[in-house]
Amino acid sequence: RLTSPDSLHHLPVHPLWQSPLTIPGGTRQSPINIQWRDSVYDPFLKPLKISYDPATCLHIWNNGYSFLVEFDDSTDRSIIDGGPLENQYRLKQFHFHWGAINDWGSEHTVDCKFYPAELHLVHWNAVVYPTFEEAVMEGDGLAVIGVFLKLGARHEGLQTLVDALPAVKHKDTVIEFDVFDPSCLMPSCPDYWTYAGSLTTPPLTESVTWIIKKQPIEVDEDQLEAFRMLLFTSDGEEEKRMVDNFRPLQPLMNRTVRSSFQ
Numbered sequence: 001r002l003t004s005p006d007s008l009h010h011l012p013v014h015p016l017w018q019s020p021l022t023i024p025g026g027t028r029q030s031p032i033n034i035q036w037r038d039s040v041y042d043p044f045l046k047p048l049k050i051s052y053d054p055a056t057c058l059h060i061w062n063n064g065y066s067f068l069v070e071f072d073d074s075t076d077r078s079i080i081d082g083g084p085l086e087n088q089y090r091l092k093q094f095h096f097h098w099g100a101i102n103d104w105g106s107e108h109t110v111d112c113k114f115y116p117a118e119l120h121l122v123h124w125n126a127v128v129y130p131t132f133e134e135a136v137m138e139g140d141g142l143a144v145i146g147v148f149l150k151l152g153a154r155h156e157g158l159q160t161l162v163d164a165l166p167a168v169k170h171k172d173t174v175i176e177f178d179v180f181d182p183s184c185l186m187p188s189c190p191d192y193w194t195y196a197g198s199l200t201t202p203p204l205t206e207s208v209t210w211i212i213k214k215q216p217i218e219v220d221e222d223q224l225e226a227f228r229m230l231l232f233t234s235d236g237e238e239e240k241r242m243v244d245n246f247r248p249l250q251p252l253m254n255r256t257v258r259s260s261f262q
């Protein structure tokens with residue numbers, strides 16, 4: 001059993017990002033810096049297999065941390081398999097982390113370099129665990145694919161999401177979003193790093209197999225600015241722009257980052 005959520009509330013929190021800075025006894029916290037030269041090529045790592053059914057898309061909502069696109073995870077219609085994983089994992093939601101300016105915003109860094117934003121696709125091990133909530137508490141319960149966003153050409157697939165953001169400007173607003181294929185947000189290169197880590201927001205449980213794509217996707221300035229016009233705050237509250245919603249880097253401790261490529 002992992003740290004229970006209620007034991008986290010008295011810990012020092014990061015001012016901008018209501019997430020405890022440290023977890024007592026935490027040995028596999030996320031995010032981390034990925035030092036390219038220290039990652040170890042593992043020839044036994046398989047290619048990651050992704051098969052998403054766009055019709056499993058349900059809605060977009062602003063949860064006060066980020067905006068999430070949630071999926072129907074009651075069946076195995078949207079799954080990932082292979083890569084470092086021993087089971088197939090079901091897609092539950094994806095969300096982003098971003099900065100107030102383009103110099104930072106990602107959660108993971110590569111050779112201490114920040115990207116302006118990072119996409120997280122959250123999957124859970126429905127082969128072994130009966131519910132997502134149980135999977136969140138187990139070491140092999142979750143698999144999150146991280147994709148870096150870099151400033152460049154406009155991303156047409158992302159634009160359909162961006163167009164919906166004004167409707168979820170405030171915390172706890174939701175809109176229906178019934179067809180979206182997150183595969184369009186994947187870079188073309190299959191290369192990834194993988195390591196054992198945690199959720200980067202409460203409950204910060206050490207239940208995530210991280211799969212971080214080496215190649216970023218390109219988005220343009222207007223698309224990043226659209227993220228930055230979202231609010232942490234509910235309608236009627238004093239407006240706080242939703243920016244810098246990333247957790248500080250955590251110590252690598254006794255972990256090795258493996259790469260699927262040489």
Ligand SMILES: COc1ccc(CNS(=O)(=O)c2ccc(S(N)(=O)=O)s2)cc1
Nearest residue numbers: 120122133136144198199200201202203
């Ligand atoms: C007990 O019920 C629960 C337990 C946990 C959650 C949090 N939601 S979550 O697990 O999808 C994620 C939180 C942070 C993620 S990150 N940035 O590492 O990809 S994913 C919701 C309900």
Ligand SMILES: [Zn+2]
Nearest residue numbers: 095097120200
């Ligand atoms: Zn995340």
